[in-house]
Amino acid sequence: MIIKNGLVIDPASGLSEKMDLLIENGIIKEMASLITKEGEEVLDAAGLVVAPGLIDTHVHFRDPGFTYKETIHTGALASAKGGFTSVICMANTSPTVDSVPVLKDNLSRASKEKIRIFQAASISCNLKGQEETDMDALKEAGACGFTDDGIPLLNAEFCFHAMEKAAKLNVPVSLHEEDPSFIRNNGISHGKVSDALGIYGSPSIAEESLVARDCMLALKSGADVVIQHISSGISVDLVRTYKKMGAKLHAEATPHHFTLTEDAVLEHGTLAKMNPPLRTEKDRQAIIQGLADGTIDLIATDHAPHSKEEKAKPITEAPSGIIGLETSLALGITSLVRPGHLSLIQLLEKMTINPAKLYHLPYGQLAEGKAADLVIFDENECWTPTEYASLSSNSPFTGTPMYGKVKYTICSGKIVYHD
Template identity: 45%
Template structure:
């Protein structure tokens, strides 16, 4: 089966491509890239569009098993496809926790035929409780590629250390939710001027910074890799920058909301702006952007966290989290590329190339022989986020009603169109 994408500007930093070209797809893989290619198969005229390797979102909560009223594997992958995400890493804070071969296999089986490739992160500890370690070999053999207690830090440093030592030998990646729970102390939003004004208990930036420092110290002591999740503070950026200069094997991600929004959004009293880590100050946002631009922060991931409108109704009692896969490219294109801080090619590195490298998966490239996971985007198209037109079950986006620049027009997964605008 053949498909030919004609006249696209092909932007693939892993292949040093940034030029107008045609892409021939045969049997789900890229067969040829060049000019003047012909085919008897389906022809897609992509004039005026950019073709980029499918985005790799290394931080997604699919809520399946156990909380499928918020999202499930199939609907989550529909949202992914609408955002150009062709590969995603599913977090383990499900019910039951993804801490057994049975749950890993359930997720992978259900994801067969979904609109995105689903990779599984199993938990470091049973039930995310830091009381007993997960059988890492068993979850690896079932198909898990990463380890994390995300949603919580691994409180028992010995279990984290053991996982960090085992993971590289098994070809797995340890991804760390960095938070000192004693400092966080049940806070709801960033501690500072806004939390004081609202009279809502705050989470100090130090809660994240202390967690980040512990993970870096462990990676340095063990000489093993660690990946830091959802960086939101200027001090965490500084810690990671320093660690990289010292040769510590640390990589890190941030999220679209941390480059575009501050805690002043919380003055609306709308829980869709509440996530963990929380939105911080403008100084933090500026340094997160600097960290992306200078290579301190390797990747952009969404931390897609669906919740129902009922759950999000009470500002203080609502669970943390916002959805993000359908808006991630547009937000980053608007706030990073259109502002001149980054090129489209550099954004593709952060959203596709680097996450694939960190997770050691076959993605992030449009080279001949690679999976034909291709996204056609119009980087100049303006659109307004309408929650009623989103593809997942939950609508808790902090970008609702915002006009963004950059639209995913078509998502191709393994040579098959899975989303069309």
């Protein structure tokens, strides 16, 4: 296949120029201003951006255990539609990914899909935060990192030991930062909106207190520590401060946290309920500033499918979380690039090479000899999400016009999605 006439953007090398790509046997064989070769399929990318396939460090495919919400297969389809060629699944399935047999079963089923699906294992057995999993055996069996995502690690010594172990294994440990002792109703920020609803929500101190602790533990342990789905401006400041001190910290921002505020709960109800919750405009702006100055180096969706029946429950009973794979790139372009907060190459850096480096994946860049994992998109096309490849449709962005339309997703040299 020859991809012709596209604007090729590669954040890893800083490349941004119009050129052709020749793909053979799943590999980028040649990149040049003009490539002609008889008998090759030609994909004309005139007017489009050609970038590395996107990588998401934080998705929930709900498989095994909750396959009425999502399956590995439907999750893969949603990923491809959103321009993602690699994703990392969280461990809070049923059974939990805390043993080698469960891990191997997931990876075996994932290997049949058309994108690359990686699996994080849990830090603690059954997500109880008390007994450490066999991290050596899980890493050996293919776990790309460790996380109890969805559940915070409340025992500081336990958390520190897990960081030390992860540092020895040279894999990241990712942390869900919400201290439940501060929270009465999760998923909604404690503030003007929760007051208007007559409930006591989740105050930002619930996140900030654990972020402060874990920034210190990261500094002392030397581990690559990911502060997941950051929601508070103070949390951003903490990460920035400890990074300067030498901690190997990484932070995820989700599209919903840099796009929406707590006011969305009044408009969208349970579709705007997530952990950690949407917070104030001041917090949103602090997250955008953290993205702009590099404090936050990852954009991750926290793709969290739920059924319509679950989300139809009263706001204090409905589960937290939204789907995000199919709107992530567009929300980044709409909320970050078009207003001038980030350049397109900076946005793509946080969605390609940064996650690839963190997880030691040989993807996320366009160069001769590298895997032909690409996304081809029109950054200026306005579109409105109305239906999804995901099994679920729990998104506050349904019906919202946004810019940046994925036209093709190519993984290992094969077209796995086209518009």
